[in-house]
Amino acid sequence: MFIGHYAVGFAAKKWAPKTSLAVLFGAAIWLDIVWPIFVMLGLERFLVAPGITRMSPFDFIDYPLSHSLVMAVAWGIGFGLIYLLTENDTKTALILGGLVVSHWFLDLIVHRPDLPIFPSEMNVTGVVHKYGFGLWNFPGWELLIEFGLFAAGVWIYAKSTKESKPWGNLGLAGLVFFLAAFFIASLKMTVPNNTNGLVFFGQLLTIIFLFLGYWVDDNRKSV
């Protein structure tokens, strides 16, 4: 899931009107922000394995700290608490925490069964249970759901905000186009077999999207 995460960030603006789109995006993709860091530190592992699913060539061997359900909830509580302590706004803190956790459930729809519940692989029976409905193997359904989510999220954002500076509308259109175009391009791309390079490039792109989210939102105001 890629633009589906941005979709829930867009949509959340309606219920968190004072919060920048960059912060809403940041919460929705938080697990994918910490994941490259853990990969680079050697704490989490993935491989490029073309054909492992029809849409995504990544074999997420081990990512318990960023992508286990228990850790997703922990990150969500942490994210919400920091917001609560700095902004003293319980409702928005809950929304942000919910956005962080939503990531796991959106990933659950598309990933192979590679998402763990617990951050530790150890359990009593020695069997590790991992989950994922594998919609990346059903591109038609995947694209329908992901673009459906994206369209709904953007629509809610566009309805709950309006242009307040000259670039408000064009900037939003550009951001939407850039996200959708990158998503489509990523499906066609031959992915190089360089995991550190990939996470570095991914993180750079995330920073650009967050900055664009900040900038677009700064050119619009809630209605």
Ligand SMILES: [Zn+2]
């Ligand atoms: Zn993810």
